[in-house]
Amino acid sequence: MKPFVNWTALIVMGAALIWGTLARAESHEKIVETYGYSFYGDLTYPEDYPHFSYVNPDAPKGGEISLSVVGTFDSMHPYTRKGRAGALSTIMYESLLGQGPSGVSAPADVYAEYYGLLAERLEYDEGKNWVIFHMRPEARFSDGTPVTAHDIAFSHNLLLDEGLKSYADAVRKRIPKVEVLDDHTIKFYFTEGISRRSLVDQVGFVPAWSKKWYEETGAGLNESRLDVSPGSGPYVIDSVDVNRRIVYKRNEDYWGNDLPFNVGRNNFDTIRVEYFGDDTAAFEAFKAGEYTFRREVDSKKWATQYDFPKIDSGAVVKKALPDGSPPTPSGIVFNLGSDVLQDRSVRQALALAYNFEWTNESLQYGLFRQRASFTQDTPLMATGLPEGAELEFLKGFGDLVPEGLLTTEAFVPHTSKAERLLDRRNIRRAMKLLDKAGWAVGSDGVRRNDQGETLKINFLFNSSSPPTLSSVMENFVSNVRKLGVDISFEKVDPSQYTSRERDRDYDLVYDSYAAFLGTGTGLEQRYGSEAAEFSLFNPAGLASPLVDKIIEASLQAQTREEEQTALMALDRVLRYELIMIPVWYNPEHWVAYYDMFEHPENIPPYALGQLDFWWYNADKAAALRASGALR
Incomplete structure (x- = not known):
């Protein structure tokens, strides 16, 4: 059954919700300073939140989760207009306001609320004519270089110059100017006379790419390529075998490990993606243990083909988990x-x-x-x-x-x-x-x-x-x-x-x-x-x-x-x-996985979170290998 979701509370969000802001008068205009953003100014999590409410803050780090993709890829550049990007190739990149892996909602238990990741705080005038992000000086790309306001401005402009035309046209009309105030402070200006909707969050979600890397390589968004800008996120590319396999590994030196935003998240040491020519081959590979987590979308398979011996023995778990999001049209x-x-x-x-x-x-x-x-x-x-x-x-x-x-x-x-x-x-x-x-x-x-x-x-x-x-x-x-x-x-x-x-x-x-x-x-x-x-x-x-x-x-x-x-x-x-x-x-997530993964008791309404807040049980994994159920 689909879980009860208090949509009224999620959409209306009464005034009792905590809004951790400081309003001050400056030059006769009201300025809002805050650690997060929602259009109406109400935030569920307080400024000193220790972690998101649905995560396991004690989740262990380690192990590998692997999944399948049917199809092909010829690029690891997810933002190019050419080629077909590899699965999860956005996972390396972060933004000023944080998201989950590959753009999944984070936090996943509230709607249209955003909390600082690369930015530790932001400020904007009451009319939302501009926004200033104050970035965390400790943020680093995976190559060790700092993430600065110059990188954010460069990424924003590159998307306008070489990104998808529909995106660039829409954004250029709404955001006429970006200004780097110092190495860790950036200001975006918004066009007068237009709605203030999706302006702060639009610029807050620009992916952070390394300006230095792009300038040194001469790369752009008009080409597909396997070598890409370093990201600042918790995962980096470990290996790529075109049309066969992509492996991402957790960056042990990830700068944001201890942020409340990340507590209980990014738990796997390795995320492996296996490519297959069709779904029948992919399913047989799952049964053989070539990968370990599967989201099922085929009702016939779900109803009739999850009766193999590993299901009977308990080595593979078949489970329907609640999905609180409105279904994709x-x-x-x-x-x-x-x-x-x-x-x-x-x-x-x-x-x-x-x-x-x-x-x-x-x-x-x-x-x-x-x-x-x-x-x-x-x-x-x-x-x-x-x-x-x-x-x-x-x-x-x-x-x-x-x-x-x-x-x-x-x-x-x-x-x-x-x-x-x-x-x-x-x-x-x-x-x-x-x-x-x-x-x-x-x-x-x-x-x-x-x-x-x-x-x-x-x-x-x-x-x-x-x-x-x-x-x-x-x-x-x-x-x-x-x-x-x-x-x-x-x-x-x-x-x-x-x-x-x-x-x-x-x-x-x-x-x-x-x-x-x-x-x-x-x-x-x-x-x-x-x-x-x-x-x-x-x-x-x-x-x-x-x-x-x-x-x-x-x-x-x-x-x-x-x-x-x-x-x-x-x-x-x-x-x-x-x-x-x-x-x-389908009002549920259909999943099957080898019995070495664990998840919070209550799945939040807006994300299944298998790559985000699930974790690996090393003892269970060892038992599966000892039994021969897993390679």
């Missing part, structure tokens, strides 16, 4: 730049070809729930007809609001019969929609418009995906063909998939957006028109003036209640736009 994404898919009726018809109930029962063992919302199972999820504050909010946008949005309940996926893949009722509805859209069925059973053009669609799919996912999508394609649509299901290798996805060379693609619990400028990159033509975070290419206005209003919200109203309306409109066919979600 995954599904079959429509490329709205495709001529045939710009007609919403065509999208509705294709959506009716997906049979969740049959898929879940026949292929996924009834283990999933059907997702409807971009904020599923949270108070931000739109339900029923808009009413109250949400209704008044939407009415304020006048003619931008489609009439049907106010008079129909929030869009939820259709239901289908579980007994057979082809639900004839839904297929008839789909055919009527296509007829109405001008795609008539010819004598050969193929749909054409009045110019004689075939209704032709291509579905791009990553060949390294789990077999069950592939089967689900193939059955969907089978139903689409029965509508008279000429649809091709293109399975391509991971490299081709990455390249074609970047070029948006598809009509349909299985992909995802990001769930949201709060507003921020990231919403504009994911759902806004600003970078819709090229943003990798907006695979549908959604460009809706109404969505833009709602996001803008959410960014201008002055209270949590106003923000919540705007985001509920955003969820409603995104669902109405029908940018994807929503599929399923």
